[in-house]
Amino acid sequence: MTADRLWAELTRVALMGTARQPPAWPALEGPLGEVLGALRSQPVEKAMLSACAAVALYRRAGALPTVLTEAPPVPAPDERRPVCNAKAAQLLLTMLDGHHTDVLPEWLTRAAVAGVRVPHAQLPRLLDLALSQAGLRDVVTQVAGARGAWLADQNPAWRAATLAPPEVDWDTASRDERMRWLQHLRRTEAARARALVQSTWAQEAAEERQAQLALFLTGLGPDDEPFLESALDDRSKNVRRIAADLLSRLPSSRLCQRMTARVLALLQHDHQRLNLRLPTTCDREMQRDGVEPKARSGVGERAGWMMQMITAVPPSTWSRELGATAAELVRAAREGEWEALWLESWAEAAVRHRDGVWAEALLASSPKQRVELPAESLIKLVPPDRREALFLKWLKSPANAPKVLRVMLHHQDPWSPELTRATLESLRHLLANADRNTAWAIRPLLQRFALHMDLSALAWLDTIRPVDPRALAQWLQVWGKCQGTLYFRAEIHRAIPTEKP
Amino acid sequence: MWTEEQIVPLALDPASARAGAELAVAARWTALVASETAISGVCQGGGTPYRVAVALHGPLILCSCPSRKRPCKHGLALLLLHVRDRAAFSDGAHPSWALEWLAPSTGRKAERGDKAVDTEAKAKRVADREAKVAAGVGELQRWLADLVIHGIADAPAREGAFWEGMAARLVDAQAPGLARRVRDLADVATSGVGWQERMLLRLGRLHLLVEAYPRQDALPADLRAEVRAQVGWTQSQEELMAQDGVRDQWQVLGTSFDDDGHLRTRRQWLAGVSSGRHALVLTFAVGNQPFMAAPPVGTRLDAELVFFPGASPMRALIKEILSAPTPVTTVKSLAGVAGLHALRAEMLASNPWRDVLPATLSSVIPVRDGERWLLRDAGGASLRLPNAFTRGWELLAISGGHPITIFGEARDDEILPLSILTEGRLVALTQELE
Numbered sequence: 001m002t003a004d005r006l007w008a009e010l011t012r013v014a015l016m017g018t019a020r021q022p023p024a025w026p027a028l029e030g031p032l033g034e035v036l037g038a039l040r041s042q043p044v045e046k047a048m049l050s051a052c053a054a055v056a057l058y059r060r061a062g063a064l065p066t067v068l069t070e071a072p073p074v075p076a077p078d079e080r081r082p083v084c085n086a087k088a089a090q091l092l093l094t095m096l097d098g099h100h101t102d103v104l105p106e107w108l109t110r111a112a113v114a115g116v117r118v119p120h121a122q123l124p125r126l127l128d129l130a131l132s133q134a135g136l137r138d139v140v141t142q143v144a145g146a147r148g149a150w151l152a153d154q155n156p157a158w159r160a161a162t163l164a165p166p167e168v169d170w171d172t173a174s175r176d177e178r179m180r181w182l183q184h185l186r187r188t189e190a191a192r193a194r195a196l197v198q199s200t201w202a203q204e205a206a207e208e209r210q211a212q213l214a215l216f217l218t219g220l221g222p223d224d225e226p227f228l229e230s231a232l233d234d235r236s237k238n239v240r241r242i243a244a245d246l247l248s249r250l251p252s253s254r255l256c257q258r259m260t261a262r263v264l265a266l267l268q269h270d271h272q273r274l275n276l277r278l279p280t281t282c283d284r285e286m287q288r289d290g291v292e293p294k295a296r297s298g299v300g301e302r303a304g305w306m307m308q309m310i311t312a313v314p315p316s317t318w319s320r321e322l323g324a325t326a327a328e329l330v331r332a333a334r335e336g337e338w339e340a341l342w343l344e345s346w347a348e349a350a351v352r353h354r355d356g357v358w359a360e361a362l363l364a365s366s367p368k369q370r371v372e373l374p375a376e377s378l379i380k381l382v383p384p385d386r387r388e389a390l391f392l393k394w395l396k397s398p399a400n401a402p403k404v405l406r407v408m409l410h411h412q413d414p415w416s417p418e419l420t421r422a423t424l425e426s427l428r429h430l431l432a433n434a435d436r437n438t439a440w441a442i443r444p445l446l447q448r449f450a451l452h453m454d455l456s457a458l459a460w461l462d463t464i465r466p467v468d469p470r471a472l473a474q475w476l477q478v479w480g481k482c483q484g485t486l487y488f489r490a491e492i493h494r495a496i497p498t499e500k501p
Numbered sequence: 502m503w504t505e506e507q508i509v510p511l512a513l514d515p516a517s518a519r520a521g522a523e524l525a526v527a528a529r530w531t532a533l534v535a536s537e538t539a540i541s542g543v544c545q546g547g548g549t550p551y552r553v554a555v556a557l558h559g560p561l562i563l564c565s566c567p568s569r570k571r572p573c574k575h576g577l578a579l580l581l582l583h584v585r586d587r588a589a590f591s592d593g594a595h596p597s598w599a600l601e602w603l604a605p606s607t608g609r610k611a612e613r614g615d616k617a618v619d620t621e622a623k624a625k626r627v628a629d630r631e632a633k634v635a636a637g638v639g640e641l642q643r644w645l646a647d648l649v650i651h652g653i654a655d656a657p658a659r660e661g662a663f664w665e666g667m668a669a670r671l672v673d674a675q676a677p678g679l680a681r682r683v684r685d686l687a688d689v690a691t692s693g694v695g696w697q698e699r700m701l702l703r704l705g706r707l708h709l710l711v712e713a714y715p716r717q718d719a720l721p722a723d724l725r726a727e728v729r730a731q732v733g734w735t736q737s738q739e740e741l742m743a744q745d746g747v748r749d750q751w752q753v754l755g756t757s758f759d760d761d762g763h764l765r766t767r768r769q770w771l772a773g774v775s776s777g778r779h780a781l782v783l784t785f786a787v788g789n790q791p792f793m794a795a796p797p798v799g800t801r802l803d804a805e806l807v808f809f810p811g812a813s814p815m816r817a818l819i820k821e822i823l824s825a826p827t828p829v830t831t832v833k834s835l836a837g838v839a840g841l842h843a844l845r846a847e848m849l850a851s852n853p854w855r856d857v858l859p860a861t862l863s864s865v866i867p868v869r870d871g872e873r874w875l876l877r878d879a880g881g882a883s884l885r886l887p888n889a890f891t892r893g894w895e896l897l898a899i900s901g902g903h904p905i906t907i908f909g910e911a912r913d914d915e916i917l918p919l920s921i922l923t924e925g926r927l928v929a930l931t932q933e934l935e
Contacts, residue, residue, distance in 0.1 A: 011697050014652065014697070014704075018650050019651060019652075045646040045647075052701050052702075052705035052708070053706060053708050053709040055705075060849060060913075061845065061849045063842060065884070066882070066883050067882050069881065072866050072868055073868070075902030076901030076902050120899045147898065155894070
C-alpha cells in the first residue's frame with residue numbers, strides 16, 4: 001500500500017470516527033512502516049492521530065513537483081525602442097493610479113514621438129486602459145513596444161482591443177464576433193471585409209445588413225463603390241439610406257456624379273453671382289440617390305431637395321466649374337438670394353468630403369455671419385496652424401469671445417504661445433466684465449484648455465480671475481486645478497523631451 | 502527621541518501593543534511628569550492605580566502592576582503618550598517613588614521598583630503558568646481524541662461555539678499558540694471542497710504538538726524551544742537583544758503583509774550572504790499606525806541579527822545595523838522547483854510545524870493555466886501561484902516569456918511572489934496598503 005492510499009484510508013476513518021470504524025492499516029516497508037508499527041500499542045484514537053501526523057509529514061516531505069509537458073509560449077522578441085526614463089515612468093504610474101488622467105494622451109503622444117516605450121511592468125494596466133478608451137488604441141500600440149504586442153497576444157481581451165481580434169469563421173461566428181472582426185478588417189483590409197459581407201449579404205436580415213454596412217465608413221474607398229451602388233436598390237430603406245450616405249462621401253462615385261450633374265443643370269452663375277433654380281420634383285432617381293422627399297422643418301420642400309443634392313457634391317467641384325476660389329464663392333453666396341441654402345449645404349459637403357480649404361473659407365467670417373454653421377466639425381478639417389490664425393483673428397474682437405472659445409475646445413493640438421496668450425487675455429477680459437453666471441460658464445473651458453495650452457500659460461495664469469467676489473471663490477478651485485494640470489504637463493515635458501516639429 | 506514606530510515593536514505580543522495604544526490617552530493618567538531622561542505617571546485603570554516610570558535611554562520600563570509581561574501595557578502606554586501628547590506632561594521633579602526606581606538604572610539594571618527582583622515570586626508565577634498550560638494541553642488532548650472517536654464528518658456543520666469554546670479555554674490556560682491553531686480548524690471546517698484532508702493535516706500537526714509538549718524535557722534544546730514557542734510561550738525581546746547575534750551581509754528579499762482587522766503584521770524576509778541563512782523579522786502595527794521604517798526590499802546591509810530560539814529558527818530581530826544599505830544585484834537561488842521540495846523535506850525533518858518557506862527560484866517562467874498562474878522551471882516542474890495573487894499579468898509582462906528570478910513565500914505547492922529580480926535589481930511586488 002502506498003502512502004497516498006494510506007492517507008485516503010485515514011481520511012475515510014477520520015470522517016466515520018474510530019468508534020464506528022476502527023482503523024486497520026497494513027504493514028508498510030521502511031521507516032514509515034516502523035513508525036506506524038510502533039503505534040499499535042497506543043489507544044486507537046491516539047494511534048489514529050499519530051498516524052495522520054506521520055503520514056502527512058511523509059507525504060509533504062516526499063512530494064514531487066508537477067511537471068508540465070507542453071512547451072512554454074514563444075518568448076517575446078527584443079525591444080527596438082528604449083524604455084522611457086524613471087521620471088516619465090513614475091508620472092505614467094501616477095496617471096494610471098487615477099490622478100491627472102486627462103493628461104494621459106499627452107504622455108502617450110510625447111512618448112510615441114520621442115520613440116520611447118513604457119516599462120514592462122506597467123503594460124497590463126496600460127492595455128486595460130486601451131480596452132476602455134478606444135481613442136488611445138493606436139498610440140498605446142506604439143508605446144507598448146514589442147513586449148506590449150507580445151503580451152496582448154496572450155490575452156484575448158487585450159488582443160481584441162489593441163491589436164487584431166482573433167480571426168473568426170464568418171459563417172459560424174456570433175454577431176459580436178463578426179462585428180469585431182469586421183471592424184478590425186475595415187481598418188486593415190477593407191476589401192477582405194467587403195468580400196465577407198458580400199458572401200452572406202443575400203441571406204442576412206435587414207438589421208444585420210444595416211449594421212454591417214454602417215461599418216464601411218471606416219476604410220471607405222472607391223473600391224467599395226460598385227457594392228454600395230447596388231445597395232441603393234436594397235429592400236430596406238435604412239440600408240439604402242446608409243449606402244447613399246456612404247456614396248455621397250466618395251467623390252468618384254456615380255452617385256456624386258449624378259448629383260453634380262443635377263445641381264449644375266439648375267445653376268445659373270454669372271458675374272460672380274450665384275443664382276439657381278430649385279428642382280420642381282423629387283423624382284424616383286433622386287430618391288434612389290438618397291434625397292428624402294419629405295420636407296424638414298424650417299426649410300421649404302424644394303429648397304430641402306436642393307440642399308440634400310449639394311451636400312453630395314464634392315466642394316472642389318464648385319471652384320473648378322465656376323472658376324472661383326472657395327473664399328470668393330462663399331462671399332458670393334453671402335451676397336446672393338440663397339445664403340443659408342448654400343452655406344449650410346457647403347458646410348455639410350465640406351465635412352463629408354473632408355475638404356479643409358472649404359472648411360476654412362466657410363469659417364473665415366463665421367462668428368459674424370447670420371447662418372449657424374457646424375463650426376466644431378469644420379474646425380477639425382483645417383490644419384492646426386491655419387486654425388490658430390483663424391482663432392487669433394477672431395479673438396481680436398471681444399464680442400466673439402464666448403462663441404470662439406467654445407469652438408476652441410475642439411482645437412486639441414498643442415497651442416502656440418501666441419494663441420495661449422491671446423486666449424488668456426480674452427478670458428481675462430471676459431471675467432473682468434462677467435457676472436457670476438458668465439464666470440461659472442467659463443470655468444470648464446479653462447480646465448479643458450489647460451490640457452492643450454502652451455506651458456508659458458503658467459506665467460500668465462495669475463492675471464486672470466473674476467472680479468465678482470462670489471465668482472472668485474468658485475474660480476479659485478478651477479484655477480488651482482488648471483495650474484495643477486499645467487505643472488503636471490510641465491513635468492511630462494521635462495521627463496520626455498521631444499523635438500518640436 | 503522615541504517615535505511611535507519604535508515603541509510598538511517593543512511590545513512582546515500584538516495584544517500588549519493594542520492594549521498599550523488604548524491606554525495612551527491623557528485622560529487615563531495623573532501626575533504625568535517628564536524630565537530630560539525619564540517620564541513618570543500614574544495610570545488610572547479600573548481599580549488599583551499603577552505607578553509607571555520609564556528611563557528614556559534604553560528604554561527601561563518600570564511599573565507597579567502585577568502583569569508578568571515586561572514591558573507591560575502601562576509602560577508602553579506611557580511611552581506612547583509621551584510621543585503623542587507631550588503637553589500632557591509637566592516639566593519638573595519626578596515624585597520620590599519614581600526617583601527611587603529610576604536611581605539604579607543609571608548604574609545597575611533594575612527589574613522593578615520593588616527594591617530588588619523578587620526571584621521567589623517570579624519563580625512562583627512561572628510555575629503557576631507551567632501548570633496552567635500543562636492542564637490546557639491535557640484538555641486539548643482529550644478534545645482531539647474525542648473528535649477522532651466520533652468522526653469529523655459533521656465538522657462543517659458545527660457551530661462556532663464548538664471551536665471557540667476550546668480556543669477560549671486555551672487562552673485562559675495561557676497557551677495562545679494552541680488557541681490559534683484551534684481557531685484555524687474552525688476556518689478549515691468551512692473552507693469548502695477538500696476540507697477533509699486539510700482538517701486531517703492540521704489535526705495531525707496539532708496532535709504532534711500536544712504530544713511533544715509534556716515530553717519537552719526529553720527533547721533537544723532547539724526543538725524544546727520550538728515546541729514551547731508554538732504553544733504560546735513568548736520570549737523576552739530584551740533578553741534576546743542582550744545575546745550575541747549573527748553578523749552578516751543581510752539581503753532584504755521580500756516583505757509580505759497581513760491584516761486581521763485589528764492588528765497588521767509585516768513579515769520581512771532576509772538572507773545572509775555568507776551564512777546562507779534566512780531570517781524573518783516580524784513587525785506589528787495597530788490600527789492606522791504606520792509600520793516602523795525598515796530597510797527596503799532589494800537592499801543589502803551589514804547587520805547583526807538575533808534569532809529566536811527554535812528548531813532551524815528563522816524568526817529574528819535586527820540588533821544592529823552597521824552600514825548604509827546598498828542595492829542587491831544578485832541572489833542565491835534554489836535548484837529549481839525540485840530544490841524547493843528538497844529544502845522543504847530538510848526543514849520538516851528538523852521542524853515538523855514549519856509551513857512557510859522563503860524560496861528564491863531562478864530561471865522560472867510565469868505561465869497561464871486557465872484562470873491560474875504557474876511558475877515553470879527549466880525542466881518543466883511547476884509551482885502554482887495563490888488564487889489571491891493578482892499580479893500574474895505583471896509578472897508575465899516583466900518576463901516576456903523569458904526566465905526570471907522570483908523570491909516568495911512557499912506554502913505547500915504554492916508560492917506567493919514577493920519580489921522579482923529584473924534588470925539587475927530586486928524589485929518588491931508587494932506594498933503596504935494604505
